[in-house]
Amino acid sequence: MRHTEVLVxxxxxxxxxxxxxxxxxxxxxxxxxxxxxxxxxxxxVGIQPRTFEF
Numbered sequence: 001m002r003h004t005e006v007l008v009x010x011x012x013x014x015x016x017x018x019x020x021x022x023x024x025x026x027x028x029x030x031x032x033x034x035x036x037x038x039x040x041x042x043x044x045v046g047i048q049p050r051t052f053e054f
Contacts, residue, residue, distance in 0.1 A: 002030075003028065004028055004029065004030045005027050005028045005029065006022055006027055006028070006029040006030075007029070007030050007032065008022070008029055008030065008031045008032070009032055009033075010032075010033060010034075011031055011032070011033035011035075011038075012033075013047055013051065015031060015033070016031070017051055019031045
């Protein structure tokens with residue numbers, strides 16, 4: 001069984017950024033989303049430049 005320290009719910013811009021930050025800090029996290037597969041288009045209106053730095 002896998003041990004996960006943090007569960008991130010939502011694979012949108014905020015969830016992805018949170019998961020990236022956590023992994024960068026060495027925290028084991030699991031990212032889940034309600035959709036079974038990714039969409040062919042972006043749901044976000046825009047992504048901040050700081051997010052691209054990751």
